[in-house]
Amino acid sequence: MLTVSPSPHYQSDTSTTKLMRNVLIALLPAFIFSLFIYGISALILTFTAVVSCVFFEFAINKWLFKSDEYSIRDCSAVITGVLLAFNLPNTLPLWMVVVGSLVAIGIAKMSFGGIGCNIFNPALVGRVFLLVSFPADMTTWTKVSDYSVDATTGATPLGLLKESILSGKTVPQIELPSASDMVLGNIGGSFGEISVIALVIGGLFLLCTKTISWHIPVSVLGSMFIFSGIFYLVNPELNANPLFHICSGGAMLGAIFMATDYTTSPMTKCGKIIFGIGIGCITIIIRRYGAYPEGMSFAILIMNALVPLINKIKPHRYGS
């Protein structure tokens, strides 16, 4: 019996699962690097986050939504778990990680209807929830000196910057890590923050496989660079240089992996650039004037709320 279906009779080879798989592969260099630096604790933390995210999505789907479909098959819960873990300090108690996963999946994703329906980035919602609920645990970092496995507690570069300025020092007086230290990962922080180069490798992989387009990463990093550059030129005593800003904190991770999340970013090219510029500027403002040392998570969440408005910008129509 012949099959009759409406055109088109071709479907592209990509699928949601393949796209999610590409993102996981892109996160691999950063994960391997954090294993190398933090050892087994990185593995345990990431594993806990991933397993709890997958379990919560499966459980909510099966027992709350009463659906027969296995939505976990598309691996998006795994990515939420990995990204959440990449945002946390490695000393965080595991039960907090599970709570964070529950908030990320249960509240930020499933309560909106599952994949494709959420407004806010689930991993960031989980992270911000943990940050606001358990501020002390979420801001204790281990620092690695010269790639040795011995770790001593210390602040992240941004934390160091904020504290020093608040205590009256000027920027040239603070011993900020060098750019090469930050790029290669000789600093303290969460797994996703420390090695810029590992993240950039992942980002290039995503660009080559056409999983993401260049618009969001370039506009986020570019606007951060330019905006912080203006601040630096005006007052180098109170502002760090722009290179420091784009290599520190969650800037790279946020620009390449968090802001480019499909569901929570705009649909049109023009919209993506506006989104990226908004994130960049808000991040710098929070870092400079806000109480928190790191502003990327909040900036992304704020812009996520504006995405439905940005989506009203229509793409260029043929013939107009």
Add this chain to the structure above:
Amino acid sequence: MKTFTIGGVHPKENKLSSGKKIERSPLPEKVIIPMAQHIGAPANPIVAVGDAVKIGTKIGESNGFVSASVHSSVSGVVEKIDMMPDFAGFKKQMVVIANNGKDEWEESIDRSSELNTNLNFTAEEIKAKIANAGIVGMGGATFPISVKLSPPKDMVIDNLLINGAECEPYLTADHALMLEKADEICVGIELLMKALNVTTAKVGIENNKPDAIAHMTEVAAKYQGIEIVPLKVKYPQGSEKHLIQALTGREVPPRQLPAFIGCVVCNVATTFAVYEAVEKNKPLIERIVTVTGTGMQNPSNLLVRIGTRISDVFAAIGGVPEHTDKIIAGGPMMGKAIQNIDAPIMKGSSGLVCMTEQEAHRKKESNCIRCGRCVDGCPMGLEPYLLYALSKQSMVNELIEHNVTDCFECGSCSFSCPAHKPLLDYIRLGKAKAMQQLKAEMAKKQQSENNKN
């Protein structure tokens, strides 16, 4: 390399029959010729059951301004005139002619294969010959060419564009024609230039046919004013509006004809048919059909008489391949899946693509992840994900606001969706509802204007 600027996708080309020489498909026992093979009013049959006809005898007269005439493609006797199903199963009026095997042609037709380069015709004479030969757009749109060559008086034509893009995967009919009949095509272009009173013409050919580009460039050098332009390979480059943008940089405004911005587009197969009609007095009675598929032993470009049943075309090449689950009339992006294999080949049938079990079925649908690939792919700059959602909710006013009527159903959105959502199906439904509402509004407006007067 020139291309269109908005959207576009890159489906697998699968030009399996590329480079194959045109083969003549054996003449069938009978032909079934539909009266409606074109856009516009169906032709009126002017023969009766029992009449003897020759190859090229007119059997259907053009009915109105936008219509075309239809001719017999075999010699024999008219067996039946009845409503019969086309390949989608819809009943249309068709004339069945039994082939007497004697291969008798109308006397006026010049059957020699020599190249005629006589350009001593006036524009009106050329248009009349084209109308008489029943020539319609053979790229698939099937718009009557004589109507295209007579645009409204206030529209001045300064550009003749010839469509050699053949952007649909699998199809190579135009490619084969450009390799074997380049001179005839060029003469056809000269005739069309005369009919439109222009002095230059551009032929757009996609870059996956380098031999055709080289050959056509070589041959076109012998003629005046014909420029061959290679185009980047991107679907849907062969769409009229996008060809115009790539070759001239102009964009056709919404709801307007290409003639509005001074352009007329004609397919290469149609141009060849114009040559045959004007120089050889031969009406449109046969065309090249690419019969292909990954499961096919010998994908080829066949010269088929109009009205040959699809089952007969396959029978002559050894039958439908095993494990074929879907047969498409046309290309895989915009072609229609065949329901009735005894339906005839028509003037616009450019290909028969056989899809195997693995290829024929739609993949499982999942949630929209709002990745934006549909928006990136749409060549008209629409937002398919939004039109899909609005159509599902039957929000017709919003659909019209978001320009659903601009959509020409190229399929780029459904093709690029990673969640395999049937975007184009719902957009088609929405488009139908929107057209219905717009028509009703126009009628109401017309009525209220009539009442005022």
Add this chain to the structure above:
Amino acid sequence: MTIVNTIILLCAIGVLAALALYFVAKKFKVEENPLYDEVEAMLPGANCGGCGLPGCRKLAVKLVDSPSLEGLYCTVGGEATMDKIGEFLGKKVQSKEMQVAVLKCNGTCAKRPKTINYEGISSCAFAATQLSGDTACSFGCIGLGDCESVCQFGGIKINPETKIPEFDTSICTACGQCAQACPRHLIELRKTNKKDMKIYVACSNTDKGAVARKACTAACIGCGKCAKVCQNEAITVSNNLAYIDPNKCKLCRKCVEECPTGAIIETNFPPRKKKEETNE
């Protein structure tokens, strides 16, 4: 102490807000004929459009304002509701015959085999534009459920085994939405009685008899035997298809027995008495 102050303050704000709302509601109240509300309350409130007006409120307004109730009937509420309203307004109710929806197709999966496999969205309206159907009958029910989804009262269900809709006549209000939704115009609102006894030709195929029969074993072949046997001249055969006029049909069931393909359907009749064998 601060808690007590807070409570008092909040209570005071609440009382002020309540007073403000009360005065605003009084001042800006739209004066309407109070009868509109009362008649609207008597209507079922389904807003189905079966009366031809957009919503129960509009019907209530029209019932109150029109001098007579001619042309106004709520099919969902039926006789009971219309009588009540007529009595309340002091106007005469136009009685309407009882109607239910029937499907003029009995091409189940068993009787009308599939010839192709359709893969597309589950919308009859869409499928009707793409192909002539997934069976050899291009007139019959497509079975994708446009009627089921449009029925607000849940009176239509597509039977998963037969793939054609089944109408629950106890729910059917004859609002006509399903008849409008069907792209093949197979649904007819037919006159019926309190026991829902009706006889109709469950086929819409106008192809020649042999062609129709080949496509579906329950097709009407246009043989005309039913028309011959009908003593009330209720049956007409045109275009190879028979049609029973419900106004002339006296429900004698002779045509049902006579039909060679079983295309004529009778519903809710008592079982027939067995014919006794007579030796001639």
